[in-house]
């Protein structure tokens with residue numbers, strides 16, 4: 268099987284449907300029943316197929332209208348054939364074992380048996396043998412071929428957990444920092460700073476902005492990327508300052524125009540700025556306005572965090588415009604569908620209504636899509 272393809276179909280088999288009715292409900296009104304109806308309605312488009320065997324209750328329940336192909340074996344009451352659209356008068360007097368009629372066409376079919384011994388024990392045994400053979404010949408299916416599994420995002424994930432899911436520190440790619448766990452495959456989600464040199468993190472107070480910066484910065488540091496930290500306000504990012512790959516760490520009033528000039532002249536570094544709009548000194552912000560040239564010419568990459576209102580208010584003349592204009596970032600706890608704009612995220616009420624634990628971000632990893640990510644938190648810093 269080609270490496271980029273998955274096993275195409277999942278088949279779910281129910282035997283003795285009537286035995287499930289207690290749990291499912293006569294009209295599938297229970298939650299399990301609703302789930303089965305959902306699979307009957309929409310499963311095929313996702314490659315999920317159901318085969319259900321049962322007595323006449325299958326014909327009277329809602330499954331009857333949702334199932335496309337129906338085969339009717341011998342029924343005790345011949346008038347029941349009419350429920351599947353077959354005319355009892357057109358069917359033979361005597362219907363032998365294993366002889367079935369398709370509802371839409373009345374086509375007559377003799378079902379195959381698995382063993383010459385027709386007892387049900389022998390048939391089940393024969394099925395077991397087929398199963399064993401299939402396991403032997405197909406059991407070593409590579410994980411990449413296994414059908415997509417819909418997993419829930421964890422409500423909390425630590426940085427070491429994310430790192431090990433990503434294959435360990437040695438598997439990290441410089442300029443592709445890992446933010447957390449997410450996406451459809453609930454795997455490590457990384458941010459692309461090779462193609463897009465800026466990434467912003469936005470959210471309300473205490474929403475986990477600094478934590479997201481720490482995760483991104485740690486995975487850059489672990490990949491050997493030289494990093495400069497700027498923290499105008501108190502930030503957990505400062506705890507990373509002792510890491511050998513941190514070139515410099517500037518806090519509060521240390522962030523001067525001179526410092527900004529020096530940093531923007533450095534080649535191929537990652538600059539991480541927490542609470543960006545808290546840098547307000549005019550000479551400093553004036554110096555920061557040259558950041559565009561450094562992004563283009565010096566291989567500078569920048570990750571910055573700020574409040575949603577602050578990011579939303581960034582105008583064309585602000586130095587921070589260089590950070591937001593590429594519309595690349597992670598949004599924690601959006602306030603409205605408009606909150607997505609600085610991040611290039613098209614939000615809707617459905618996304619907004621989702622329950623979000625602390626540290627759950629909506630991320631544009633560079634493809635313009637909304638990817639849900641549980642941001643890595645905690646764990647020993649080194």
Ligand SMILES: Nc1ncnc2c1ncn2[C@@H]1O[C@H](COP(=O)(O)OP(=O)(O)OP(=O)(O)O)[C@@H](O)[C@H]1O
Pocket residue numbers: 423424470471472473474475476477478479503625626627641642643644
């Ligand atoms: N990814 C996460 N997973 C679990 N808990 C988190 C996560 N991110 C943040 N938290 C919790 O929220 C608290 C605040 O996080 P953090 O300091 O990152 O938020 P912030 O948005 O930077 O806050 P501030 O507005 O004060 O700068 C943390 O101390 C932690 O308890």
Ligand SMILES: [Mg+2]
Pocket residue numbers: 476477478501502541
């Ligand atoms: Mg913070």
